Amino acid sequence: MLKIFFGDMEAANYGPSWFKYNYHPEWLKEPFVQQMIEDVDHSRYVDGLVIDSPVLGPIPPERLSGGLKTLIMIYERPDLIFDATSCGDNCAKWLLEIGKQKDVLVNLNYLMTFKAYEPFQIYIENEGKMVSDYSSFLFIAAKYL
Amino acid sequence: MHGKHHIVVESENLKYEFEIRRNITVIQGDSASGKTTLIELLQLHSRQGHRSGVRVESDVPCTVYTGDAQQWLNFLQVINNSIIFIDEDYSFVFTREFASLVKQSGNYYVIITRRPLKNLPYSIQEIYGIRTSGKYHFPEQVYHEFYPVFSDKNLRKIPEKAILLLEDQAAGYQFYRSICKKTECVSAEGNSNVFHKLLEIKDDQQIIVIADGAAFGAYINAVVRAAESRENIALYFPESFEWLILKSGILNNASIEEILQHPENYIESSEYLSWEQYFTELLEANTRDNPYMQYQKGRLPDYYTNPKNVQKILGVIPEELQQIIK
Numbered sequence: 175m176l177k178i179f180f181g182d183m184e185a186a187n188y189g190p191s192w193f194k195y196n197y198h199p200e201w202l203k204e205p206f207v208q209q210m211i212e213d214v215d216h217s218r219y220v221d222g223l224v225i226d227s228p229v230l231g232p233i234p235p236e237r238l239s240g241g242l243k244t245l246i247m248i249y250e251r252p253d254l255i256f257d258a259t260s261c262g263d264n265c266a267k268w269l270l271e272i273g274k275q276k277d278v279l280v281n282l283n284y285l286m287t288f289k290a291y292e293p294f295q296i297y298i299e300n301e302g303k304m305v306s307d308y309s310s311f312l313f314i315a316a317k318y319l
Numbered sequence: 320m321h322g323k324h325h326i327v328v329e330s331e332n333l334k335y336e337f338e339i340r341r342n343i344t345v346i347q348g349d350s351a352s353g354k355t356t357l358i359e360l361l362q363l364h365s366r367q368g369h370r371s372g373v374r375v376e377s378d379v380p381c382t383v384y385t386g387d388a389q390q391w392l393n394f395l396q397v398i399n400n401s402i403i404f405i406d407e408d409y410s411f412v413f414t415r416e417f418a419s420l421v422k423q424s425g426n427y428y429v430i431i432t433r434r435p436l437k438n439l440p441y442s443i444q445e446i447y448g449i450r451t452s453g454k455y456h457f458p459e460q461v462y463h464e465f466y467p468v469f470s471d472k473n474l475r476k477i478p479e480k481a482i483l484l485l486e487d488q489a490a491g492y493q494f495y496r497s498i499c500k501k502t503e504c505v506s507a508e509g510n511s512n513v514f515h516k517l518l519e520i521k522d523d524q525q526i527i528v529i530a531d532g533a534a535f536g537a538y539i540n541a542v543v544r545a546a547e548s549r550e551n552i553a554l555y556f557p558e559s560f561e562w563l564i565l566k567s568g569i570l571n572n573a574s575i576e577e578i579l580q581h582p583e584n585y586i587e588s589s590e591y592l593s594w595e596q597y598f599t600e601l602l603e604a605n606t607r608d609n610p611y612m613q614y615q616k617g618r619l620p621d622y623y624t625n626p627k628n629v630q631k632i633l634g635v636i637p638e639e640l641q642q643i644i645k
Binding site: 188190191214215216227228229230231238239240241242259260261262263264265283284285287289308309312313316319 | 515
């Protein structure tokens, strides 16, 4: 289940820096992580610690985008809370996908759009409510953002 | 600082080219568009100059803040006449202290953030995403450019009978209220309330939002999201109501027309936090000596609602909207 907390949250971690100094090389071998690398960064996992970016060439994991690093942290460390504000709108579908597989709580400080993925299942932690359409999502978010 | 600044940042593999023309520019958009890489390139150049392998072309210094989150004020307050880039991981940009610094600053700030900067009145037109153009294959140089994320209008689905939602009850509201025959005018009582007000509107009511684009940057994302989620919302964001009057030609002043062509050349960042403030002051200064025209933001003189002047002001707004208001 994807759970979102809107607004300031002391416990929320910054995904890009967490990833940079805490990632495990084996995470990159997981098919789900490789799908996110291809979709969000338009890059391809090669082997070991090498990712092939069409813009930057062969890069180490540290040079993946901030949004993707945060997605990987959310997926791999569901015991922690990350600030998904680092994730652009192109990460929305992956947050929902992660939520289908694991219970994750993320912090959000902007109105990411989930409109294209209705009906969805997002639990709004601030109010203890489940929402499945974007209008309801906005209605609650408006109180906190 | 004032003026438009053309910036080129490039290495053999990457090139960024863009223009900065107001004191606050926000960069946001999808992940993996190259925001952080731009900051890294500027940072390298800032530290090592031409030895970095990065070339920066700019008529003013470009500086990246990379210091301690507690020390930003000490660093930023001694910089002048520069463009300062700040990456998304600094939360001080959301504080009132930072807004106070920007208010009297001789610098322009480029801030990477998706979270709105509610203490700063920035323009919807200076919120950019970054995109690459053409096909790219490493190691060929990839060209990155800025594009505006939001438009000043979204009137495609403009309804024939609608409610006009204005930010507040100031002169702009008074103008529309005095001329609207078929259309009801409602005040949101503050730009931060526009989004909340929109969500209260029933599905069968058609609504047009008019707000000052020059200072609506912190709220535009929420309002656009609301408009995307429903079919009954249209949007129009001129720079400000004062800009509409100045643009209408009512004042018949050639120097004002010249200013409006390139406002950035006349607006000093240390004097005006937003272009909205400048346009208000310009209008006040140019009508001060005429008791009939003397502009006051809080109370619109009758001069601006006489039929001849109404026609001139309406002439500036999009035609689709004119049809609704008349």
